[in-house]
Amino acid sequence: EVQMVESGGGLVQPGGSLRLSCAASGFSLSSHWMNWVRQAPGKGLEWVANIKQDGSEKNYVDSVKGRFTISRDNAKNSLFLQMNSLRAEDTAVYYCARGRVGVDWGQGTLVTVSS
């Protein structure tokens, strides 16, 4: 069974940092594009970043460029999102999603940026 479990969310002050993790099971991470997608409370969905199978290509939405870094460890079947210089508008549930256009999703982890 394909499963992805996100972790690392929590409450952080503006300007702070967090590192999200996504532990994958039931499939080989190395075979798939992987993604981070977020959803602010009560709002719609925003595709944040994606990364190619071997990590050679990474894409970011403009609002996070220079602040967020997506990475992966295929040997550990894990995906990461390093988030620096966090802002109130980054408050959201962050989902990891498998495949170029998100065939499977995790349950999400909540990031709250507030003083």
Place this chain on the structure above:
Amino acid sequence: DVVMTQSPLSLPVTLGQPASISCRSSQSLVHSDGNIYLNWFQQRPGQSPRRLINRVSNRDSGVPDRFSGSGSGTDFTLKISRVEAEDVAVYYCMQGTHWPFTFGPGTKVDIK
């Protein structure tokens, strides 16, 4: 960025009746590889999104056949042939052709 619009944004439906959601993109979604990466997602209350339809009209594994997708160019449609109680959800169209990938605002389907 490609702007995705949906209509209606709210759709009350009667159980057993059909429902239809429209989605329009601000530019062509034909990828350089020839595919049209227009997808539909369902998000039930309190749950993660679930992909229903990929590349305009292909149902994902386990998706009931009452869901169908169609369209071309910049106009796309999701249809539910007979709405069931479990279909209460927000439905999003999403384009995966041009980076950044973008979603429509969502259509909330509930029961009259």
